[in-house]
Amino acid sequence: MAPTSTIVAITSAGYSHTCRTEMATLDSLKQALKQKAKATASSPKQPLSDTQYSAGFDILVRGSGWMTYQDFIIPQLFQLLAPLFNSRIHISALEIGPGPKSLLGYLPGRLRRKVRKYTAFEPNGLFATRLEEWLCSTSETESPLLYLENPPDIHRIPFVLQDNIGSGTSTGTSDDDEKYDIILFCHSMYGMKPKHRFIERALEMLVERPQGGMVAVFHRDGALHLDGLVCHRTASFPTGVVSVANDDEVLDCFASFVAGFIMQDVDVDKAIRVDWRKVCRALGRREEAHPDHLLFSSPNVMAAFTQHATTLPELTAQVPLVKGNKTIKNREARLHRPASIIRPTEVRHVQQCVRWALKHGVGLTVVGGGHSGHCLWPNVVSVDMGAFDQVHILTAGEDGGDSGSDSGSLVVAEAGCKTGDIVRKTMAAGVTVPLGARPSVGAGLWLQGGIGHLARLHGLACDAIVGAVMVSVDSSQVLCVGCVPSQHRPAGAVRPENESDLLWAMKGAGTNFGIVVSVTFKSYAAPTFLTRNWVVPLSDNLEARLRLSDFDKLVARKLHWNCSADAYLYWDAGQLHLGVQFGGLEDDFKAVDGVSLFETEMYVSGMHGGHGGGKTSSFKRCLFLKRIGEANVADRLVAAVETRPSPLCYLHLLQGGGAVGEVAADATACGCRDWDFACVITGVWPRDQDGTEAAQSAVRWVYDVAGDLLSLSSGAYGADLGPDPRDAALAAKAFGPNRPRLARLKHSLDPRNVLAYACPLPKAPVEQKLIILITGESCAGKDYCADVWVSVFIRCIHKSLTARAVSISDAIKREYAAATGADLSRLLWDRAYKEQHRPALTTFFQGQARQRPRLPEEHFLNVVYGAVDVDVLLITGMRDEAPVAALSHLVLDSRLLEVHVQASEQTRRIRRGCHGGDGDGDHNKDSNNSGSNLTALDYRPSLIFDNDTTGNEAAKRFAEHYLLPFVHEDLQRLANMVRQVADFPRPGIEFRHVLGISQQPGGLALCTSLLQTHFTGDWAKVNAVACCEVGGFVYASALASRVDLPLVLIREAGKLPPPTVSVIKPPSHISSLAFNNSKEKRIEMERDVVPRGASVVVVDDVLSTGETLCAVLQLLDEASIGAEDVSIMVVAEFPVHHGRELLRQRGFGRINIQSLLVFDGA
């Protein structure tokens, strides 16, 4: 099992099931079946026999039921257990109710090899026998747990609360034998009551020393209620689906399995089966693609516990609990049962919560206004900041003067305040802060963005933040960040080292880095708003599109910054409507103040008769759009409203632009700035249907629409995104270019992931990411190679790596399908169909590229941002020329390589014949890196793979030989030798001391050995190593000696004896910075030191602007050594300076340029 490929499936899972109609959960099916049996049958019930149970279980895990294992259980288990396995030499495992196979069997071999003791409780005799057989090696198969010290100990009895490990077939009796590093319950807790007692029993069975053992529970349908047990980690998989063949016999077996019994009386049983089939058919959903199957929703959760699971009393003895029933606004959150809700009343209480969480390795959630779905999380302690509810207004002078606001006043808002509190208080003082549209929303809004009526004039709420007080989730210290008036700095608060980073992160991603106690806002003069609403009924889709287009082009785009126009697209009284709400300063508008403004919201005042009288619940996700009037966007918006599952669902389009777009994307963490409208997809249902299928289908609709609009959007709003896997695709677009920086900050500011349930940020790869662009002609086998290479990286034995292959062309296929009506899934998966559309797709792409000149970069960055969590990303479908030169400056913290896959015309023709597409069959041939077909390219890819032989051996060998060295630890060792020096040679420059490698013990030897082994050419065919003083001399001379080649020395004019050749060289990047030196110099070499036409490798320490190397290449040309005979190797490259691009522009694009290290910055 390849864990990373399954993780991909998790992130896409939200959008892979296009559930447009309601789908009953297995749990509701169970209730309905039981109900039916109760209502119609008088015969006693009978538990299932082992055979019946086993047959039902087989149906459950077949087909899409298996996807839950593949997409959720196995990857979660791997993520959870990998650190534990890595920290132990041997592992002992106990599995409760494993069924016919152990979950451990799906872990990678290097983990499985550590399992030395395996015990199971499996009361189903059939399963127990199959498990035993599966765990035994035979002549044909090897046991998945090959290194067990004793045969697996399988008890054919249930796990009970009393100590029963000595019974059954067990021989182990001593205490030590009863202790385990991991204990797993996978879908085996159903009959256990009370569940928390069984977990506590399991916790007692964890090995005491060393600590860190884990009890992991996977459970289907609904949350696990565990009465105060605190989990170490938890995850959910709401999109699990079980599909069952719509066949009498299969349904009989399935229904009795779900119900958990059959009827004793044979005739009654026969009759009930007929009824149960009807129930299944009434509740199961049918999909066009699988008309002969019934689908049931089967959400799953995972909860993992350590020995610390029972330590809640330690915390509640120190800090106050919430009194009474805390009303959490969000309905979803209300269904979550937190371990406890703590309500600190002093900052030290917040610190105590953090200390407790750090000590016991558990997470916390924070409650602000309670409007998001993840302020409460099952079996996690929640910190309600409601007691911190003060708003302080400091007029100029009280704050030390440096407010930066246009009113001169600062506003300090504590974290339990609501938008309404702030607006009300500030208005009384004649000032305001740009916030959101609803008075009850809390700190989550301003910490994650904050889009409101004043956004076009003053920016987002987070843009007004100038300082904050927070409790660090790393040290539990109280931190003071940015501008905090002295009277609002808690005693003992310290300024953190990375204060500017923290303030930057607070502005848009502020829920991820600490528990915020208060923020300081700059304020603006309180305006009087003038508003006007009107509604246009729309007769059909065409009119809808035209009106949206008019609204966008003729109204919204013409507005001045101090006005805004929001649109609502909704269905009312059997008709589509466009509602428009203006806010601004026009004369005929209704004048309101900031507080009354809340009531003018069209959602509140106009739509759906005042929105069900307020007795509704909603679920929202928000994407940023441009050009909403254009056909492809408008059509999708209209189509979205048409597919709404309830009449109350609607789209709200909030106008952006103005001051929002004036802030540079990287100036605050809130990096999505380039949008005209924030499209809030709002699923609404009557409040009395909370938790029902009606609510679930509204949520599914929101995700479906978001998935559909994603490819057209210019970003997603991070507020409201949480750990739900359906949010992953949105979160990948949430912070624009800031994701890598945020990932690094999360790693350093919340290293123990205390705030694990806030808006998901990517995990920072510990090392530099490797991005491999796989190019080549059609049918050369690019996708096939990508998959083979992914598996080579994943199986790399030296390192635990995650790798993923992604096609960049999927984005354009999505857009093409939307514009032309082509079938997207066939475009993605059906080769013949894809081939048939290829010419039109190419024309479409070219058309789009003409309209959107930065389209290739946009697509490339979207793919990269979407895969921040992987170590190695392989991208196919690239169409760019010289992509490394063109794109590497966009991904400065990654190393970019291009592998060009080529195959003979004949091979490609055969593959086209077989597959009708990018010949990704199993027809590979031998590989080398010679580049026989390269004449067609006017540049040199980093590597070339000849893919002409059958089978994947050649591709594997290629990856092992040429690709794995890029993730070898020696390169990291070398990178670690490059000292970073701040403000050198000038303030603001972060200098990397590449030459300093040679001053480190072993540095020169390591560097030259890597230069030798990384060289993709043939040293035997090289005649000399050339180098330019001074950096080049150091490495080139050591390398030349190692490979036994003469040196060609290039020096400043006048230093070498005649006859010489010379050229002009501009100053190097660093010397121009150091000495303000823009003077050109001449460089020269001895004319006859290498014979004409010799093959030369130029070695230098650094490639930055490329000016020095250009001069060296011109000089070699003067000496009759043409570019075709030259290769370049540098120790470190700084893509920010576009050096490769310069070399290409100067005609040296076909030269092979290799760098050992790649750095961002100077």
Ligand SMILES: Cc1cc2nc3c(=O)[nH]c(=O)nc-3n(C[C@H](O)[C@H](O)[C@H](O)COP(=O)(O)OP(=O)(O)OC[C@H]3O[C@@H](n4cnc5c(N)ncnc54)[C@H](O)[C@@H]3O)c2cc1C
């Ligand atoms: C009816 C409604 C109207 C909305 N209107 C707008 C709008 O006009 N403009 C807009 O931009 N958004 C709007 N939103 C979205 C809103 O910004 C998000 O739902 C936001 O997350 C809500 O914040 P909260 O504090 O109310 O919720 P909570 O659920 O309490 O908090 C949201 C997140 O912030 C974290 N958090 C809260 N307080 C702290 C703290 N002190 N320290 C660290 N983390 C903290 C929580 O842990 C959680 O992850 C609206 C949402 C709803 C439901």
